[in-house]
Amino acid sequence: MTPEQKSLVTATVGTLKEHGVALTTYFYRRMFTHHPELKNVFNMGNQQNGKQQTALAMAVLAYAEHIEDPSVLVGALTKIGHKHVSLDIRPEHYAIVGKHLLASIGEVLGEAATPALLDAWGAAYQQLAALMSSLESGLYRNAVAQEGGWTGWRPFTVCRKVAESAEITSFYLYPRDGGNVAPFVPGQYVSLRLFLPELNLFQPRQYSLSNAPNQVYYRISVKREAGSPQHPSGMISNRLHEFVQEGDMVELASPAGDFVLAVDKPTPVVFVSGGVGxxxxxxxxxxLVTTGSQREIMWVHGSRNATVHAFRQPVAQLASDYDNVHQHFFYDSLEPHLKAEGHYEGIVDLRRLNGGALLREADYYLCGxxxxxxxxVQDLSAMGIPREAIHYEEFGPATLTL
Structure with a gap:
């Protein structure tokens, strides 16, 4: 990009702050009109609730603000790249997106979208597309280079379906071809794809892998969510709960995600989660426990009550079996028989643990x-925990990261 083009892109920051979501909403509508097949790739639940439009607007704004040095966005772009690989996004998709994004800029801005401005944004988009395609091609190469690895969608069989609580059910997934599964780093997720007759679409959703790597099967643990044909959020989760049975087939993409445990570090770890997080x-x-790690481990989990608290007993058993594992549970309402050490009423409040003394040298992993x-994050920062020791994964589009 030329300095003049960078200046033109930077000059649109104010417009993007004010009208970015309107622009991306128009863009998605335009792209889906011309390429309805892409509805099989995108999460239509996030389209319905506006989360995807907002996340894209934030990403475009961040890129415009840092057009002089896009490297500062490497963390956010890496997270997006992992998500793209989990959805089998390929370089040719960037050409489609670029065409309709530039057309949308021209049609939404009208006379303000001068040929020079459109050329500048065209150059900016090509730069971003090249960066993302390079990042993602590396992730694809790594996926197929390991034993049991693959790209695209691979059939799996639901061999076990286990209710973990009133809301959460685990699915044990084995490759239908009888081969091994690719190893993964604890914390990663897989994309699962099902066909929804009510939408006449395939729909992918990301689910965290909830077991330690074993190269034999994957386990996902899914919360039942509200959903309807008009509001598709939760429809895949509901279908898994209500219709998918042991012996049925689902399709998975290979493991992805950059929210992962630093397995080689000796530091203590504090795991902080809310609900299915x-x-x-x-x-x-x-x-950590199956590999014999001696790292100090603190498990902090928040749930509405014991009925919907999944994996309560397995975690309690680990805390009983291993001296380095300590558990703390927060419930919105605490029943009398649960009022014991390590149980708290209210939302998760890390200041209530250990008299407010946290593990200062620990790495903190947050999900919810x-x-x-x-x-x-705000509480930990206020308590003096350095930002580089705080790692998190949010469900849905990465708005916090952006």
Whole structure:
């Protein structure tokens, strides 16, 4: 890009702040009109609730703000790259997106979209597309280079379906071809794809792997969510609960994600989760205890009540079996028989643990809804925990990261 083109892109920052979501909403509508087949790739639930439009607007704004040095966005772009690989996004998709994004800029901005401005954004997009395609091609190469690895969609069989609580059910998934599964780093997720007759579409969803790596099967633990044909959020989760049975087939993409346990570090670890956010942290916890790690481990989990608290007993058993594992549970409502050490009433509040004395040298791994993570990050920062020691994964588009 030329200096003049960078200046033109930077000059659009104010417009993007004010009208970015309107632009991306128009863009998605335009692209899906011309390429309805892409509805099989995108999460139509996030389209319905506006989360995807907002996340894209934030990404475009961040890129415009840092057009002089896009390298500062490497963390956010890496996270997006992993998500793209999990959805089997390929370089040719960038050409389609670029065509409709530039057309949308021209049609939404009208006379303000001068040929020079469109050329500048065209050059900026090509730069971003090249960066992302290079990053993703490396992830694809790594996926197929390991034993049991693959790219694209691979058939798996649901061999076991286990209710973990009133809301969460685990699915044990084995390759239908009888081969091994690719290893993964604790904390990663897989994309699962099902066909939804009510939408006449395939729909992918990401689910964290909730077991330690074993190269034989994957386990995902899924929360039942509200959903309907008009509001598709939760429809895949509901279908897994209600219709997918042992012996049925699902399709998976290979493991992806950069929210992972630093397996070689000796530091203590604190796992902090809300609701089904414990699933990637369970994989990390299981990996540590099964590999004989001596790292100090603190498990902090928040749930509405004991009825919906999945994996309560397995975690309690690990805390009983291993001296280096300590557990703390927070419930919105605490029943009398649960009022014991390590049990608290209210939302997760790390200041209530150990008299407010946290593990200062620890790495903190957080997972849950966006408001939950925002609170925990703010609390940890206020308590003097350095930002580089705080790692988090939010469900849905990565708005906090962006």
């Amino acid at each position: 414990q699933t990637p942290l369970l994989s990390m916890l299981e990996h 809804p966006t408001p939950f993570i925002r609170k925990q």
